[in-house]
Amino acid sequence: MLAVTVTEAAIQIGAHFRVTFQRTLRIPDDGGTYPLPPGLGALPVRRVADFAEQTPADWREHGGVFIPMYQREALWLNFTVPHWHPCAVKVAVGKINAITGKDWTEQPASDPQDYVVCPEQPWLDGINAGAGFIRQFVAMPLGQGYSVEGQITGKETFGGLQLLVFAPRPGRFPDEPPPVPHGLRETAMMMAPPAPVMTSAAMGLAAGGRMEQKIYPDEYGIATWDQKNSGQVYIHIVNSLAYQAITGEAPPPSPVSARTYTEYGFPWFALYDEAQGDLSPSDRLASVKSVKEMDQQKDLAPQQDDNPVEVATTQIKTVGPKTPMV
Numbered sequence: 001m002l003a004v005t006v007t008e009a010a011i012q013i014g015a016h017f018r019v020t021f022q023r024t025l026r027i028p029d030d031g032g033t034y035p036l037p038p039g040l041g042a043l044p045v046r047r048v049a050d051f052a053e054q055t056p057a058d059w060r061e062h063g064g065v066f067i068p069m070y071q072r073e074a075l076w077l078n079f080t081v082p083h084w085h086p087c088a089v090k091v092a093v094g095k096i097n098a099i100t101g102k103d104w105t106e107q108p109a110s111d112p113q114d115y116v117v118c119p120e121q122p123w124l125d126g127i128n129a130g131a132g133f134i135r136q137f138v139a140m141p142l143g144q145g146y147s148v149e150g151q152i153t154g155k156e157t158f159g160g161l162q163l164l165v166f167a168p169r170p171g172r173f174p175d176e177p178p179p180v181p182h183g184l185r186e187t188a189m190m191m192a193p194p195a196p197v198m199t200s201a202a203m204g205l206a207a208g209g210r211m212e213q214k215i216y217p218d219e220y221g222i223a224t225w226d227q228k229n230s231g232q233v234y235i236h237i238v239n240s241l242a243y244q245a246i247t248g249e250a251p252p253p254s255p256v257s258a259r260t261y262t263e264y265g266f267p268w269f270a271l272y273d274e275a276q277g278d279l280s281p282s283d284r285l286a287s288v289k290s291v292k293e294m295d296q297q298k299d300l301a302p303q304q305d306d307n308p309v310e311v312a313t314t315q316i317k318t319v320g321p322k323t324p325m326v
Contacts, residue, residue, distance in 0.1 A: 002167060002231030006065055009042040013165040013231040017087050017118065018080040021045070021067050021235070024125075025258040026074040026138065027209040028306045029292040033133050034211050035268040035316050036125065039078065040255055043067045046247060048236065054246040056202070064234030066160075068243035068251040069139035072291065072303060074208055076125040076137065077161075081118040085173045088218070088225040090115045091124055092162040093137070093205040094149025099128045099215055101152065101284030106232070108166060110222040113279055115166075117218050120276075127207055128215050129285040132278055136208035138291050139237055146294045147204030152284060159204035161235040166225040201242030207290045209306075212270070214278040258309050268311050270318045 002014035010020045022039035046066055048059050059066065069075065081087055088108055090097065095104035100114045108115045116124060126134035127148060140146035142156040150156040218224075240251035262268075289297065292306055 002165060002229060004231050004233050006045055006047050009044055011045060011065065011163070011233055011235075013163070013233065014087070014167055016081055016085045016167075017089070017165045017231075019163065020078045020080075022076050022078050022123075023252060023255055024074050024076055025255065025261055026072065026304065027136055027211060027258055028309055029209040029290050030306050030308045032210065032308055034209060034258075034309075035270050035311060036211065036213065037074075037076075037258070037268060038261075038266070039076070041252065042078075043069070043075065043252065044249070045235075051246050059236055062234045062236070064160075064236060066236035066238050066243070066246075068240045069203055069237050070240050070251075070254055071141060071203075072138060073255060074136050074138050076123055078123050079116075079118040079121065082177065083119055084178055085175065086117055086119065086168060086220065088115045088117055088166040089121075090162075090164040090166075093127065094147055094153075094156065094160065095158045095162060096149050096152050098124065098126075098148075098285075099279065099282065101127075101282035101288075103153075104162060106164060106230075107227055108222055108225055110218070112282075113218055113222075115218070116215060117220065120219070121216050124215075125211055125213055127285045127288065128279065128282050129207065129288060130210065130281045132212065132214060133210045134213045134215075135285075135288070135290060136211055137205045138208035139203045140206040140291060141239065142202045142204050146206040146291055148207060148285070148288050149204055151288050156204060159202050160237050161205065162232065163235065164230055164232040166227060167229040168220075168224050169226045172220075172224055201238050203237035203239060205237070206294070207285075207288045209290070214273060214276055216273075217277045217279055257305065259305060259307075262309050262311055262315065265315060267317045268315055270316050272318060272320065
């Protein structure tokens with residue numbers, strides 16, 4: 001099994017896979033489809049075992065790690081994997097597969113494909129809910145029915161995120177970096193960096209606005225991935241007040257709004273991926289209501305500014321992948 005190692009703001013699974021949880025802009029849920037927002041810095045990652053006396057019993061049962069988020073804050077997953085040693089990654093939200101909308105399993109499937117291949121897929125910003133777009137990951141407290149898990153299963157039992165990484169079969173790819181030709185220096189590709197008082201500290205991920213992002217087909221084939229050599233981790237999400245109570249650390253500040261960010265002329269991003277295919281969207285995930293739609297269903301007043309934000313074409317940088325905002 002692949003070892004799981006936790007650092008200050010990242011999770012390493014095996015020797016070649018690393019993930020960070022990037023804070024980002026909450027894009028408007030206005031029916032439009034937005035470019036890729038920036039990374040505003042990685043969320044801190046803490047091991048449940050290091051705070052066993054302060055964390056809930058069900059967290060200790062699942063183990064894993066926890067990260068802080070504000071209610072209605074967005075994030076995206078930044079995968080860092082060397083180009084010479086790809087891996088397959090399954091992602092779930094509340095044990096609902098973020099690619100297919102099916103219940104969580106511990107084996108990869110190809111029909112439909114229920115995983116992404118990294119580094120070809122350098123990030124994931126949301127659930128696979130439409131053709132050529134995703135719906136942004138947005139944190140919401142459990143128990144109110146907003147989460148993807150709650151809407152699909154009718155229950156909010158698990159919350160958080162689940163990751164399962166599969167190594168390639170032995171000999172399929174190099175275990176060490178290929179040699180660099182004399183006089184040249186290898187340049188690493190920059191990977192995608194992309195409240196009211198709550199009754200519960202535990203959070204799940206709900207659906208937000210629409211964002212342009214493809215989920216790429218596996219060009220290597222499912223037989224490439226070693227189902228006997230994998231590593232997984234459970235990522236609990238806790239509201240920022242509870243995070244401070246558990247750890248004694250101040251949570252990151254609340255992020256800037258998409259409108260303010262854009263008005264200051266900061267960049268949004270697009271990716272050179274016209275040649276890449278795109279997996280079909282999940283009918284199950286396409287039926288998930290967004291946070292805004294759930295607010296309307298509950299006759300709640302708007303909780304954020306969802307008026308359209310005009311992003312000038314001059315503000316959209318077409319790059320390899322997006323870069324963190326510094």
